[in-house]
Amino acid sequence: xxxxxxxxxxxxxxxxxxxxxxxxxxxxxxxxxxxxxxxxxxxxxxxxxxxxxxxxxxxxxxxxxxxxxxxxxxxxxxxxxxxxxxxxxxxxxxxxxxxxxxxxxxxxxxxxxxxxxxxxxxxxxxxxxxxxxxxxxxxxxxxxxxxxxxxxxxxxxxxxxxxxxxxxxxxxxxxxxxxxxxxxxxxxxxxxxxxxxxxxxxxxxxxxxxxxxxxxxxxxxxxxxxxxxxxxxxxxxxxxxxxxxxxxxxxxxxxxxxxxxxxxxxxxxxxxxxxxxxxxxxxxxxxxxxxxxxxxxxxxxxxxxxxxxxxxxxxxxxxxxxxxxxxxxxxxxxxxxxxxxxxxxxxxxxxxxxxxxxxxxxxxxxxxxxxxxxxxxxxxxxxxxxxxxxxxxxxxxxxxxxxxxxxxxxxxxxxxxxxxxxxxxxxxxxxxxxxxxxxxxxxxxxxxxxxxxxx
Amino acid sequence: xxxxxxxxxxxxxxxxxxxxxxxxxxxxxxxxxxxxxxxxxxxxxxxxxxxxxxxxxxxxxxxxxxxxxxxxxxxxxxxxxxxxxxxxxxxxxxxxxxxxxxxxxxxxxxxxxxxxxxxxxxxxxxxxxxxxxxxxxxxxxxxxxxxxxxxxxxxxxxxxx
Numbered sequence: 001x002x003x004x005x006x007x008x009x010x011x012x013x014x015x016x017x018x019x020x021x022x023x024x025x026x027x028x029x030x031x032x033x034x035x036x037x038x039x040x041x042x043x044x045x046x047x048x049x050x051x052x053x054x055x056x057x058x059x060x061x062x063x064x065x066x067x068x069x070x071x072x073x074x075x076x077x078x079x080x081x082x083x084x085x086x087x088x089x090x091x092x093x094x095x096x097x098x099x100x101x102x103x104x105x106x107x108x109x110x111x112x113x114x115x116x117x118x119x120x121x122x123x124x125x126x127x128x129x130x131x132x133x134x135x136x137x138x139x140x141x142x143x144x145x146x147x148x149x150x151x152x153x154x155x156x157x158x159x160x161x162x163x164x165x166x167x168x169x170x171x172x173x174x175x176x177x178x179x180x181x182x183x184x185x186x187x188x189x190x191x192x193x194x195x196x197x198x199x200x201x202x203x204x205x206x207x208x209x210x211x212x213x214x215x216x217x218x219x220x221x222x223x224x225x226x227x228x229x230x231x232x233x234x235x236x237x238x239x240x241x242x243x244x245x246x247x248x249x250x251x252x253x254x255x256x257x258x259x260x261x262x263x264x265x266x267x268x269x270x271x272x273x274x275x276x277x278x279x280x281x282x283x284x285x286x287x288x289x290x291x292x293x294x295x296x297x298x299x300x301x302x303x304x305x306x307x308x309x310x311x312x313x314x315x316x317x318x319x320x321x322x323x324x325x326x327x328x329x330x331x332x333x334x335x336x337x338x339x340x341x342x343x344x345x346x347x348x349x350x351x352x353x354x355x356x357x358x359x360x361x362x363x364x365x366x367x368x369x370x371x372x373x374x375x376x377x378x379x380x381x382x383x384x385x386x387x388x389x390x391x392x393x394x395x396x397x398x399x400x401x402x403x404x405x406x407x408x409x410x411x412x413x414x415x416x417x418x419x420x421x422x423x424x425x426x427x428x429x430x431x432x433x434x435x436x437x438x439x440x441x442x443x444x445x446x447x448x449x450x451x452x453x454x455x
Numbered sequence: 456x457x458x459x460x461x462x463x464x465x466x467x468x469x470x471x472x473x474x475x476x477x478x479x480x481x482x483x484x485x486x487x488x489x490x491x492x493x494x495x496x497x498x499x500x501x502x503x504x505x506x507x508x509x510x511x512x513x514x515x516x517x518x519x520x521x522x523x524x525x526x527x528x529x530x531x532x533x534x535x536x537x538x539x540x541x542x543x544x545x546x547x548x549x550x551x552x553x554x555x556x557x558x559x560x561x562x563x564x565x566x567x568x569x570x571x572x573x574x575x576x577x578x579x580x581x582x583x584x585x586x587x588x589x590x591x592x593x594x595x596x597x598x599x600x601x602x603x604x605x606x607x608x609x610x611x612x613x614x615x616x
Contacts, residue, residue, distance in 0.1 A: 025550060025551070026553075026555075029549075029550045029553075030550060031558070032550075032561045033533075033542065033545075033546040033550050033558075034493075034534065034542065035491075035494075035532065035533040035561075035562045037558050039492075039495070039559065042486070126457070128457075207593075209557070209559075209593055210505055210560045210591065210592070211559045212497070258557070258558065259557060260495070291499065
């Protein structure tokens, strides 16, 4: 039940929040419950081809040769595509905001860098024919040593995962990592009553939307193409497709709509460019929809992370120094991970005011499935680590964990470690309400605190 | 191309006949031939429940059912539940109870719930959980769906006194 706590920040807003606490129906719900909502795959077109991808069975391998001759002869096959058919085969999604280098192949040419990487696209009249023909594609691989965790990737002499980077981490303009430097962290540790260093690790997490990733492309007959897609990032997909296919944007019409669950798993550009290329080269509508197996094994998960946090804390509860090293496992390609790792750097102090902070965050390449967005990527796992660390620190000094957070909570006017002044903080007020709601009492002085400076 | 076979069904009360590819699943036939896209393909391997339909009174996974095996059958899907413009009590309860978010699992959930209420108009919470256990939802966390089914049962005129 939503309660509007009007006593907080009453001077900061007009008291006209009439919608809070009211039930409003989602505008799309009548369609959902009657089965009338249109998802991208609820369309079919005469003569539609089905695309099946031949994928790498190896984590890391050199491609010696690709033989598609048997697949091309399979009944019902309209076309088989390799890297040679892709006008601009090496791309990276965030090049749109000048985050390079281009490091990922649309269809693998000389190497595969993760198990599941796309190598050959087969187009046929039916899904079954496409599947059967895909099984007839012969790819000769020379298996290479694979790097399967970040520790191994960062060891001197580790095999290079991605030659476009030259080393197994993303090189920012700030160097090998994103850096936050605030105050004097060594001085803070020297003054601290206690120091606690802990390492936190997470595994990749698959978003597992109910509807798998895909698109359906229709050629409009004038070298223009309509792409019905369930992407969560319509213009990222459109602009990257324009680069990959070397086609001006006005020839591409992307139609989004209701997405059957995304959770960040549908922000990459994995189906549209190749489906549009297939449609262009065959002149027919093309459907490329991930199987459930592809959704689980091939679509990008949340990155695995390793986070080392070292804190200096005083017996009175103040955290006086925080040192963090954060590692994000991008898998074989960048996609959105350089951005995710960067977000972590700014986030690591958490919603706490700490005078001395040092944070380094690395975006690391391994021969694993490329990771990408998922609900708050870059900060969600950081928050897990930070809040477990907060509980451990409270226990270390024998303090109630909620009272410990009141002592360190950021307040309006406090300078954050990444040099953004705190504005509109409401952590203290939220914790006051949480204390009451959870029946977790705190001392009266914490209930009198406020996020206002001097409060 | 696979051989086409005629399939005649009663779909949501209407007599329908279509030629479908031999070996096609009922899910693909309903969506591609009969034009009813309310059953969804979430896995095509019988694990997610999004394709659930009612065949001759029984809840079935249409992705694991051969279309040609349904010749002569009576099939009900979520698209057939509303009468005129009035929603079925289950549809209303799902809408009012925020039991649908992305909506992709919703038609299958509603079919599973309907199959339960047809057999047991006054189910317990455990009955509802059991009946929905073959249907995966990734958005709601299930609780609003369970509550919606119980609310629909409570509102039903067929409820046992």
